[in-house]
Amino acid sequence: MVFCGKPSKACAECRAKRTKCNEAKPACGQCVRAGRQCSGYRDQVALMFKDQNNKLSGHSHSSPIKSPHSPRRSRKASQQSSFVDSQGLQLELSFAPSLEEQAASYVFHNYVSEDNEKTPSKGFFDYLPALYRRSQTGSILADAVTALGLVGIANSTRDSTFLNKAVLKYAATARAVSDRLGVVELAKQDDILISVLLLGLFETNASDRPRSMASWLEHIKGSLSLLKLRGDQQLETNIGRRAFVQLRSFIMTTCIVRRVAPPPEILDWTMRAMQYESIDQAASSAISFSVARFSELRSNLADPQYTYDLHSIVNDALEIDQQFHEWTLNVPSSFLRTSVVIPVPDEEVFGDYYDLYQDVFTAGVWNSVRSIRIMLHEILIEHIVKLCSSPEYITPNCEILSLYRAQIRTSKIMIDTLTHEICASVPFYLNYHRRDLGNFGKRPQPKAVAGYLLMWPLYTAAVAGRVSAQMRRWIARTLEEYWRCDGHEACLCSGFGCRCEEGSGTRTRSAERGRRVGGVYERICRGWL
Missing domain, CATH: 4.10.240.10 (Zn(2)-C6 fungal-type DNA-binding domain)
Known part of the structure; x- marks a missing residue:
C-alpha cells in the first residue's frame, strides 16, 4: 500500500x-x-x-516460458505455481493497511514538517518520525498518533466509524498517560510530553464545542508542568530541544489568549536552547522575549486591581512594537518573502498580490508577529484616545497632543497593512502557487497543519477594528471553504468560539448586518456584536 x-x-x-x-x-x-x-x-x-x-x-502469475522439459518438470512447475498463488493471497492479505498504519500516514503527511536542507527544521513535529520508529506497537506515543490520525481521517471522510474508533483510542491513551504521570521518571520521558501535545490536537479536531478549545488549553497547562518537571536536562538532546521549541509557541499563544504572563522558566530555557540553534531557529526564538513583554502588558491590562498610568501603557506598547519592527529588519534571508502580482482578480487572493515563503512554518512566525502587532496598535489607539479626552493627562494646547494624533493615524495604517499581509499569506498555505494552469488549476491538497497555523492570525485580522467588511467576508469565506472541504469544522468552531468568549475587550463597533457568508461570518461578527 x-x-x-x-x-x-x-x-x-x-x-x-x-x-x-x-x-x-x-x-x-x-x-x-x-x-x-x-x-x-x-x-x-x-x-x-x-x-x-x-x-x-500480475508478476506472480506471468505466463511461464515454454520449455522442452519432461512432464515431470511441468508438474513441479505447477506445484511452484500453486505455491505462488498461495503466497500471492497471503501478500494481498498482509498488504491491507491497518488502522494504525492509515492513522500514522495521515499524521505524518499532515502534521510533520519536511526536515531537509532546503527546509530548515522549525520544530513542528519534525522529530516525531524518529520517536515513532523507536516506539513499540501499542505504546502510548503510537496510540496517541493513532488517535490523532483516526480523527483526522474521520473529519476528512465524514465517517463516524473512524470517529468512534478515534474516541476509544483517545480515552485509552489518556488513561495510560495519567497512569504514567504518577511516576516521576516515567513522566519525564519524551514520549509522554509529545503524547500530551498530540492528545491536545485531538481535542481541537474532535469537537465543535468551545469546551474542546478549553480542553486544549488544559493540555498545554499540563505540558507546561511536564516541562518544569523535565528541567534543564530536556535541552541536552535534539528531540528535547525541538519539543520545547514547539511547546513554547503553544504556551505563548495560550498566555496571550488567556491574558496571563508567560512563566519565567520559558525565557530561561529559550536562552539556554539558543546556543544549539541554527540562524533560522534562533530568529524564531529571538521574538519570544518581545512576545513575553506583550503578554505581560496584556495581562496587566486585564487585571482590575492593576493600577497603571496611560502614558506608561502607550510608551510600553510603542517600545514592544519597535522591537518587533527591528526584528523584521534583521531576519535571515530564508525568512524573506517574495510578492507575486496576479494579472487578473481571483477570489482566492485578497487584492492583487500574494506572498511566497520558504515554508509554512516561516510564514507562521511572520503571521504571529503580525497578529501581536495588530493587537499592540489597537491598544495604542484605545489608550491614546483616553489620553486625548482626559483633562487630567493632557490639555488642548499640549504639544504632545499632535504627536498622539499622528500616532493614531500611524496605528490605523499599520493595522491595515498587517491585516493585508496576513491575507496575502493565505494562498501560499493553500498551495495556490502550485496550481497546474494546464490542468484546470489542480494543485496539491493543503496539509491540515496549514489550517491550524492560519486560524489565529486570520481571526485576529478579521476582528481588528479597522478591517473592512469586504476583508471580513473574504476571511470568513476562505476559512469556511477550507475547513468544510477538509472536514475541520470542529477546529473552526472551537477555535473561534474560544476567541469570541475571550472577546476583544474594547471593541463595541456594530458589525455589518447585511449579507453574510455562512456561519463563519456570523461567528466572526459575534466577537463585537
Whole structure:
C-alpha cells in the first residue's frame, strides 16, 4: 500500500467537468442546477492508499516460458505455481493497511514538517518520525498518533466509524498517560510530553464545542508542568530541544489568549536552547522575549486591581512594537518573502498580490508577529484616545497632543497593512502557487497543519477594528471553504468560539448586518456584536 495524499471529494460529474463541487447530499449543487444525475462520492480512505496487490499478483502469475522439459518438470512447475498463488493471497492479505498504519500516514503527511536542507527544521513535529520508529506497537506515543490520525481521517471522510474508533483510542491513551504521570521518571520521558501535545490536537479536531478549545488549553497547562518537571536536562538532546521549541509557541499563544504572563522558566530555557540553534531557529526564538513583554502588558491590562498610568501603557506598547519592527529588519534571508502580482482578480487572493515563503512554518512566525502587532496598535489607539479626552493627562494646547494624533493615524495604517499581509499569506498555505494552469488549476491538497497555523492570525485580522467588511467576508469565506472541504469544522468552531468568549475587550463597533457568508461570518461578527 502506498499513501497517495488526499483525493478529490467531488462527485464524478464535477471532476469530469472541473467544476467546484459543494459535496451536498443526496446530490451536489452543481448537478442539481444542471439537471443531471449526481453519482455520489467516492470512498476517501480507500483512495488515500494505492493498492499494488494486483501489480504484484500480475508478476506472480506471468505466463511461464515454454520449455522442452519432461512432464515431470511441468508438474513441479505447477506445484511452484500453486505455491505462488498461495503466497500471492497471503501478500494481498498482509498488504491491507491497518488502522494504525492509515492513522500514522495521515499524521505524518499532515502534521510533520519536511526536515531537509532546503527546509530548515522549525520544530513542528519534525522529530516525531524518529520517536515513532523507536516506539513499540501499542505504546502510548503510537496510540496517541493513532488517535490523532483516526480523527483526522474521520473529519476528512465524514465517517463516524473512524470517529468512534478515534474516541476509544483517545480515552485509552489518556488513561495510560495519567497512569504514567504518577511516576516521576516515567513522566519525564519524551514520549509522554509529545503524547500530551498530540492528545491536545485531538481535542481541537474532535469537537465543535468551545469546551474542546478549553480542553486544549488544559493540555498545554499540563505540558507546561511536564516541562518544569523535565528541567534543564530536556535541552541536552535534539528531540528535547525541538519539543520545547514547539511547546513554547503553544504556551505563548495560550498566555496571550488567556491574558496571563508567560512563566519565567520559558525565557530561561529559550536562552539556554539558543546556543544549539541554527540562524533560522534562533530568529524564531529571538521574538519570544518581545512576545513575553506583550503578554505581560496584556495581562496587566486585564487585571482590575492593576493600577497603571496611560502614558506608561502607550510608551510600553510603542517600545514592544519597535522591537518587533527591528526584528523584521534583521531576519535571515530564508525568512524573506517574495510578492507575486496576479494579472487578473481571483477570489482566492485578497487584492492583487500574494506572498511566497520558504515554508509554512516561516510564514507562521511572520503571521504571529503580525497578529501581536495588530493587537499592540489597537491598544495604542484605545489608550491614546483616553489620553486625548482626559483633562487630567493632557490639555488642548499640549504639544504632545499632535504627536498622539499622528500616532493614531500611524496605528490605523499599520493595522491595515498587517491585516493585508496576513491575507496575502493565505494562498501560499493553500498551495495556490502550485496550481497546474494546464490542468484546470489542480494543485496539491493543503496539509491540515496549514489550517491550524492560519486560524489565529486570520481571526485576529478579521476582528481588528479597522478591517473592512469586504476583508471580513473574504476571511470568513476562505476559512469556511477550507475547513468544510477538509472536514475541520470542529477546529473552526472551537477555535473561534474560544476567541469570541475571550472577546476583544474594547471593541463595541456594530458589525455589518447585511449579507453574510455562512456561519463563519456570523461567528466572526459575534466577537463585537
